[in-house]
Amino acid sequence: MALKSADALEKLFLLGKGGYGRQYFRVYKCKDKTTGIEYAVKELDNIQLKERFDSEAKAMGPLLICSFQNDISMSLVMPFIPGQPLYKCIWNCTKFTESFAKLCAFQIAIAIDDVHKRGFIHRDIKSGNVLLTRDGTCHLIDFGFAKSKSTRASSLCGTAYAMAPEVFLRQSYGPEVDWWGFGILLYEMVHGCPPWPYKNEGSTRAYFDSILEIIVVCSGLLAIDPNKRYGKNILHHPWFENLNVKNPKVVSGTELEACFKHLDVAGIDSAESITSAENLLFAGF
DSSP: OOOOOOOGGEEEEEEEEEEEEEEEEEEEEEEETOOOOOEEEESSSSSHHHHHHHHHHHHHHHGGOOOEEOOOOEEEEEEEEOOOEHHHHHHHHHSOHHHHHHHHHHHHHHHHHHHHHTTTOOOOGHHHHHEEEEEEEEEEOOOOOOOTTTTTTOOOSSOOGOOOHHTTTTOOTTTTHHHHHHHHHHHHHHHHSSOOOOSSSSSSSHHHHHHHHHHHHHHHHHOOOOOSSGGGGGGGGGGGTTTTOOOOOOOOOHHHHHHTTOTTSOOOOOOOOHHHHGGGTTTTO
């Protein structure tokens, strides 16, 4: 039986919340008062963002069951998916095996392609926006930044560590940005953490500039053609410009101390503990 109004739903508890700039939304777990069927309901108390909500609803496709609207708020009703965010799954496993990552990645790629076929760009592909259920199914969620791909976008949106270069640079962009985010996600699955920290310690531009430098360095080192691959000239790359070639040791710092925090006097690891790479998974959450 179809839901006729938001009044037919009973709120059970808050699943999460977020925002679009200064406008905030909430996602609740709810149930139909008559049938007991459970749903996830996204609410926004700002009718001025109707165009954004309409785009989100269309981008969701079959994930959207129905929507409600009154003079002051809007609600999107979705199936309740009892899954675990993929970033938590990665942390629990330390990292995924290649075969398991491949299965997850294939499902996520299909989901991204489906969004594009519906005429939209997701614009926030990341491990926090994928739910993994106990039957091994990956579900792409949170279409709050979705935009029609009929016109090129140029606004800065998404999550910093997973943003494509053209987004950071405020250039015109299209569906390709979702595949960049997918690449970051795939790396995260097989390595246990993204190729750079989740957390942005400084300005967005400075953060991205540092990422670009790392990409350039890694690309030079991993060139297929050995004649184009970096050699000892890497020592003169601008990325290393502030380091002393004659004395490159790390002299002090909390990160150096953390490396030896759980070692006994013989230099043997005395207890299993979370690694510094795994610690990155908590940054920003």
